[in-house]
Amino acid sequence: MATVETAILVLDSGEPEQLATFYAGLLGEEVTYNPQADRFETAGASGTRLGFRRDAGFAPPSWPRPDDAHQTHLELLVAEGDMDAAERAAITGGARPVDTQRNGSHEVRLYSDPAGHTFALRTH
DSSP, rough: OOOOOOOOEEEEEEEEHHHHHHHHHTTOOEEEETTTEEEEEETTOOOOEEEEEHHHOOOOOOOOOOTTOOOOOOEEEEEGHHHHHHHHHHHHHOOOOEOOOOOEEEEEEEEEEESSSSSEEEEE
């Protein structure tokens, strides 16, 4: 029997409320502040939970990364016909395009969020 109830991905940022607002806009979710964890969080009908913690010394990940580097990134799944609309929403919200590629039958578009974390829009 698992003792862990759920998981939440927490991203560090110098401006956590701004970053929470960015992801909430993409996911159609609400932003709340969790005083026990001292972070902003998003949650919604999709079941996705993200946290955003203030780090005054935050330095964004580098891109492009060295060939042997492994970085964590967030994948946001998009219906095949909605990719262009999802890209417009991401860029309007403050994302910066990094790369576009086809991965087999799936399209993948990479961005950096307003704090510099890499995320992907990916068809499924």
